[in-house]
Amino acid sequence: MVRCPICRAKSYKKFTKTNIFGKYHFYKCKKCNLLFVGNLPTKKNLSIFYSKYFSLPKNQNLKNLKKFSFVFDKINISTERCSKLKFLDIGSGNGEIASFLLNKNIGKIVCVDFSEDLLKIKKKIKSKKLKIIIGDFLNIENKLKDNYFDIVTLFDVVEHLVNPKIYLSLAIKKLKSRGKLIITTPNINSLNYLIYKKYWDWISPPWHLFYFSPDSISYLMRKLGMYKIQIYSFYGDWEESLIFSLIKLPFEIIKYSLKILILYFLNNYIFSLSEKKVKKLNISTKTYSIDKFYSSIQKMLKKIDRLFYSELTYPHLLVICEKK
Ligand SMILES: [Zn+2]
Numbered sequence: 001m002v003r004c005p006i007c008r009a010k011s012y013k014k015f016t017k018t019n020i021f022g023k024y025h026f027y028k029c030k031k032c033n034l035l036f037v038g039n040l041p042t043k044k045n046l047s048i049f050y051s052k053y054f055s056l057p058k059n060q061n062l063k064n065l066k067k068f069s070f071v072f073d074k075i076n077i078s079t080e081r082c083s084k085l086k087f088l089d090i091g092s093g094n095g096e097i098a099s100f101l102l103n104k105n106i107g108k109i110v111c112v113d114f115s116e117d118l119l120k121i122k123k124k125i126k127s128k129k130l131k132i133i134i135g136d137f138l139n140i141e142n143k144l145k146d147n148y149f150d151i152v153t154l155f156d157v158v159e160h161l162v163n164p165k166i167y168l169s170l171a172i173k174k175l176k177s178r179g180k181l182i183i184t185t186p187n188i189n190s191l192n193y194l195i196y197k198k199y200w201d202w203i204s205p206p207w208h209l210f211y212f213s214p215d216s217i218s219y220l221m222r223k224l225g226m227y228k229i230q231i232y233s234f235y236g237d238w239e240e241s242l243i244f245s246l247i248k249l250p251f252e253i254i255k256y257s258l259k260i261l262i263l264y265f266l267n268n269y270i271f272s273l274s275e276k277k278v279k280k281l282n283i284s285t286k287t288y289s290i291d292k293f294y295s296s297i298q299k300m301l302k303k304i305d306r307l308f309y310s311e312l313t314y315p316h317l318l319v320i321c322e323k324k
Pocket of ligand 1: 004005006007008009029030031032033034216
């Protein structure tokens with residue numbers, strides 16, 4: 001019997017999504033709206049996926065800057081207080097958050113990521129305020145002091161985790177009392193998901209395994225003892241306007257069906273992935289390069305979007321809460 005890992009409810013809607021990495025069973029909780037993968041990849045398989053097939057999109061830097069600015073505006077810290085704050089960023093990618101925050105003159109930042117991409121920031125920034133740790137947070141968390149940080153940030157991390165509850169409880173342990181936890185993640189209550197459903201780009205296992213709604217993430221935060229929970233939704237990384245999505249949808253459905261058909265014929269070679277087979281496949285991960293023209297069209301169309309979006313239906317969620 002599958003139960004919602006967040007609210008423990010037993011009623012859900014089911015669907016599957018197949019890609020080159022396998023067939024994934026999705027469950028959408030009818031109570032808290034969490035969407036989750038039932039057949040989670042093993043730890044071993046996941047580390048192969050990440051080491052072989054995962055890379056950050058090329059235009060991610062620009063998107064991140066926008067995201068950080070949005071988040072920083074919401075937490076509203078005076079310049080004077082900033083210099084006294086100690087940040088811990090988990091899942092820092094290539095560490096741009098460090099340069100963003102050090103520009104704001106924060107007191108200290110520790111960045112953690114399992115990817116060696118993080119080392120790039122060390123070459124760019126020479127500051128005693130910056131500390132870098134390479135490794136899985138779950139394995140290295142004992143190197144970090146408990147009840148020490150003023151702010152812990154996880155930008156687009158929770159959707160990637162096999163067990164967000166345990167991971168987040170350890171992240172919270174690092175916060176001092178009244179310290180703030182900041183999370184961004186895709187919004188499953190967004191209009192974008194409503195349009196695309198399983199054809200949404202962000203429904204992308206094995207990278208994304210948990211998809212939160214405002215209800216499910218605040219339920220989880222309360223359960224982990226957090227309070228003063230504020231939830232916002234915003235465009236975040238998402239560049240596409242709603243009108244464009246509606247036009248694109250039929251093509252996405254056709255594209256997906258064709259992929260399934262091809263996979264069906266290749267069944268004997270690559271379906272039901274074993275680790276050996278994963279190693280053999282040599283597919284490069286999709287990277288997008290934004291075309292300026294595309295961006296400006298989307299920007300224009302997004303102005304119309306505002307008529308349709310409500311406060312909590314933008315594609316990205318921002319959660320800010322405090323430790324008691
Ligand atoms: Zn639930």
